[in-house]
Amino acid sequence: MRYITDKMQLNLDSDTIVTLGKFDGIHIGHQLLIDEVKKGSEHHWKSVVFTFTSVQKLRKDKVEGNLLSEEEKKAYLDQLGIDVLISYPFDEEMRCMEADTFVSEILCKQLRAKKIVVGSDFEFGYKRKGNATMLQEWSEKYGFEVVVLEKVKIDDQIVSSTAIRKNLLSGQIEQVNRMLGRTYQIGGTVVYGNQIGGKLLSMPTANIYPAEDKLLPPNGVYATIVHTSYGMYQAITNIGYKPTIGGETKPGVESYLFDFNGDLYGQEIQVDFYTYERGEQKFDGLEALKAQMFCDREFGKQYFAKQEQKSMLFKQ
Structure with a gap:
């Protein structure tokens, strides 16, 4: 698996299928996104997971510490068969980047995305103005397909990294394991x-x-x-x-x-x-x-x- 942390190395040399998110924990919901991304091999597209360094800055719960360390995340995604992991620097330039610029410059121009897979609650761009619906609206303009997957639930509770961190910090290990799928x-x-x-x-x-x-x-x-x-x-x-x-x-x-x-x-x-x-x-x-x-x-x-x-x- 190729691991990219330098934005200057982002120009990929083949078409891709991309999923985006924080991917803290790589829980059962994330695994569905990854399973969908791996279907790109049918078209000889590279499978790409796009996430950010310093993801704690993006969290609404502000909990310090990750369910997976960066090394664990790399090893697990490699084990799952992902071709490229991008851990993009969440710097001032990225924080202020408009949603349409992110799509045109990052996803289309640099990543050569032919298919984009996201969760229904996915948000991106300056002030989180971009979302899954917007990606679908732009799909024809930019020439990519969009797949939006609904959130997974266990016992009527939405599976999310936030919920897993909450359960972990309260010692609810069994529920953590159910949501992680391991x-x-x-x-x-x-x-x-x-x-x-x-x-x-x-x-x-x-x-x-x-x-x-x-x-x-x-x-x-x-x-x-x-x-x-x-x-x-x-x-x-x-x-x-x-x-x-x-x-x-x-x-x-x-x-x-x-x-x-x-x-x-x-x-x-x-x-x-x-x-x-x-x-x-x-x-x-x-x-x-x-x-x-x-x-x-x-x-x-x-x-x-x-x-x-x-x-x-x-x-x-």
């Missing part, structure tokens, strides 16, 4: 911690620090599955500052993997979040912390046992 994931390189888990608590843990722009769920303990070079392991994961031990200045993600004895230091792992158990707590000492960690482990094992039982019942 589990919420946090990745990073395993680093050395204080090693108290292994030496004093007999429960060695893997510690990572997420990307700076990654949105984290509330501090606390979760049932998770951790992807490692050795395979996948059920786990419990704590997000936060380890208040019982102290000394942390930024939130970390610490996972205890069930039935795992390998060495993960320096390796990349991915943590999939399934459900929220409890908030982060400060205990009166290491023995109290150890007792709670054993309770958390039991919670995690029972959670996954129930999920496996549900899966077997569904298969029957």
Whole structure:
């Protein structure tokens, strides 16, 4: 996949089918747009996802942090088979660009768009004056086709990045996962911690620090599955500052993997979040912390046992 962040490299050398938006999370609604864009291969058009750097400036909820870091977004779109990802600088020139100029100069002249795929709530241009209806009205003039997809709903709630961020920040992990169409994931390189888990608590843990722009769920303990070079392991994961031990200045993600004895230091792992158990707590000492960690482990094992039982019942 070609990744473009420099506006000077925007002139593409072949016809394209383009979808536009913030694409934070690439949820099930975004995936429908991407599925439609990939149909352009029938005409030998390049599939293009057009989004912006600094998308937080464009959000109405003003939440800091992204459901997908930029690196995660690149990797996921590449996995989905997109040909070109454009992360366009949202600078003063772009902020003040009129909708018709964006269409004629960016979409038509530079991207050579033959088909444009957007959601029904898509807005663009100076003061958001452009929208999906306007694109349809201009389609004959500029010689492109427009496909407008309606918003997806789950339980009468519109699936959107805003709704997912709201659910994530309130610990509603199951709803987040339903809207994403996959589990919420946090990745990073395993680093050395204080090693108290292994030496004093007999429960060695893997510690990572997420990307700076990654949105984290509330501090606390979760049932998770951790992807490692050795395979996948059920786990419990704590997000936060380890208040019982102290000394942390930024939130970390610490996972205890069930039935795992390998060495993960320096390796990349991915943590999939399934459900929220409890908030982060400060205990009166290491023995109290150890007792709670054993309770958390039991919670995690029972959670996954129930999920496996549900899966077997569904298969029957």
